[in-house]
Amino acid sequence: MSPRQTTDTAPERDALITMVRDFAAKEITPVVEELDSTERFPEEIYARMGELGLMGITVPERDGGAGGHVADYIAVMEELSYGYASVADQCGLVELVGSLLAGYGTQEQKDRYLPGIISGRTRCAYALTEPGAGSDLGSLATRARRDGADWVLNGEKIYIHNAPVADVALVLAVTDPGRRKRGGMSMFLVDVDTPGVERGYREKKMGQKASPVGGFVFTDVRLPPTALLGAEGSGFGAVLSVLEKGRLGIGALANGISRAALDTASEHAVSRHQFGQPLSDFQSVAFQLADMAVDHQAARLLLEHAAGLLDTGRTAGPACSMAKLFASEASVRNTSRAVQILGGGGYIRGVPAERLYRDARITTIYEGTSEVQRLIISRDLVRRRG
Ligand SMILES: Cc1cc2nc3c(=O)[nH]c(=O)nc-3n(C[C@H](O)[C@H](O)[C@H](O)COP(=O)(O)OP(=O)(O)OC[C@H]3O[C@@H](n4cnc5c(N)ncnc54)[C@H](O)[C@@H]3O)c2cc1C
Structure with missing residues (x-):
């Protein structure tokens, strides 16, 4: 197929x-x-x-x-x-x-x-985060002002995936400071070779090392009218339109790491012998493997349920937040368990468990932190009771 x-x-x-x-x-x-x-x-x-x-x-x-x-x-x-x-x-x-x-x-x-x-x-980039605006996109400071038919962009973005290598960036900027999230933000397609666009440093990260992350500085960047994506003021709505799918994507990414951790830990537990028996014969190790499998499967079911809601056009926000929250935290748990089951080897560079542990950690932070997901879930619960 x-x-x-x-x-x-x-x-x-x-x-x-x-x-x-x-x-x-x-x-x-x-x-x-x-x-x-x-x-x-x-x-x-x-x-x-x-x-x-x-x-x-x-x-x-x-x-x-x-x-x-x-x-x-x-x-x-x-x-x-x-x-x-x-x-x-x-x-x-x-x-x-x-x-x-x-x-x-x-x-x-x-x-x-x-x-x-x-x-x-x-190579593309999606540039929302700023030094003063992470979870709270309402405090965005990057500003695009009209100048004749053109726009002039000023501001700074940080922690942007692909910024060090991107050809084009989708940049969220304030176009009406009086309205901000309520129609005062717009999205721009910025060719990174435009004069006034400066790539910042490339960050040294804990994990996911092949995903380059860095910043952009925009100084009087002149953009043609055709750089505006969608209508003026539609930028925050555009961000919201892909938020839920984005969260499920990161939840699924976390769950792939989780499954890799389960597989490497299981393989080690059956092949490594101590005290004359495989590690998997020790109940404390076997039960950890069981918990890892449950975490992975539960995350997958939450993700599939939320995806089904999105695919059939139903309300999916809280379900997507639950899936992202659970899958990312399960991935952090499972990679930590894998390191423990591998023993000293789990702490050594070049051993998959060590890399998986580092790769998992960001999943509870980007695409909405765990705390932001809990806010969405709890607000929905309270709203239903109110
Ligand atoms: C590797 C990597 C890749 C990234 N890629 C991109 C990208 O491509 N594009 C992009 O735009 N951004 C990207 N980001 C940025 C990422 O989305 C932000 O780091 C994330 O949204 C959190 O924002 P912050 O770091 O400013 O933390 P903050 O918002 O300052 O939060 C710090 C802590 O406070 C908590 N907190 C904040 N507000 C509340 C609240 N209301 N209630 C309870 N707790 C709260 C948070 O949960 C967190 O624990 C990336 C970051 C990293 C590290």
Whole structure:
């Protein structure tokens, strides 16, 4: 089955999963330790993902995407992340930027950017976070002012995935300070080679080392009217339109790490002998493996449930928050358990458990922290009682 077909049925989705699992095993797993140690941007893997139709999975076929469901997207994210979370991260980024271009772009903007982004040749970034605005996007300070027909952009973005390598960035800026989140923010397509755009430093991160992260500084960047994505003032709405899908994507990425942790821990527990028996014969180790399997499966069910709500157009916000919260925290738990089961070896560079532990940690922070997810879930509960 081609992954470019819509996968309405379980057998079609199973075929998609088999294809991605095979790709991850043959083309990601063999280079993962090299990518973790060199922090190289693996262009060749992204070009292959473009060829296989693994970029822009829910982007409509008429816009060059795979035209799939959110359920397809999360299945692909888990499989890619089982191979390496940084690779899944790139798929998630293209999914968000591609969806925003498909949903809000003019035909000219789509023609200009989408083919390159979905084929994995054009490197994109999605720039919301600022020094003074993380969880609280309402305090954004990056400002775009009109100057004749043009816009002039000033401000700073930090912790932006792909900033060190991006060709184009989707940048959220304040265009009406009086309205801010209520129609005062707009999204701009900024070619990174435009005069006045400066890439900041590349951050040294704890994990997901092959995903370059850094900042942008915008100083009097003159943008043509065609740089505005969607209507003036639609920027915050655009962010919200992809938020839930983005959270499920990161939940699924976390769950891929979780499954990798379970597999490496199980393998070690049955092969390593101490006191004359395999580690897995010690009940304390076996029960940890059981808890890891339950965490992984529970996360998958929460993710699939939320994806089903999104795919059928139902209210999905709290369900997506529950899935992202649980899957990311389960991934942190499972990678920590894997390190423990591996013993001293789990603390050594080059051993998968050590990398997985570092790769998992960011998943409770980006795409909305665990605390933000708990706020959304609890506010929904209170609203229903009120
Ligand atoms: C590797 C990496 C990649 C990233 N990629 C991108 C990207 O591509 N694009 C992008 O725009 N951003 C990106 N980010 C930024 C990321 O989305 C933010 O770090 C995240 O939203 C949290 O914001 P913050 O770091 O400013 O933390 P803060 O918002 O300052 O939060 C700090 C702590 O306070 C808690 N907190 C904040 N508000 C509340 C509240 N109301 N109630 C309870 N607790 C609260 C938080 O949960 C957290 O524990 C990335 C970050 C990293 C590290």
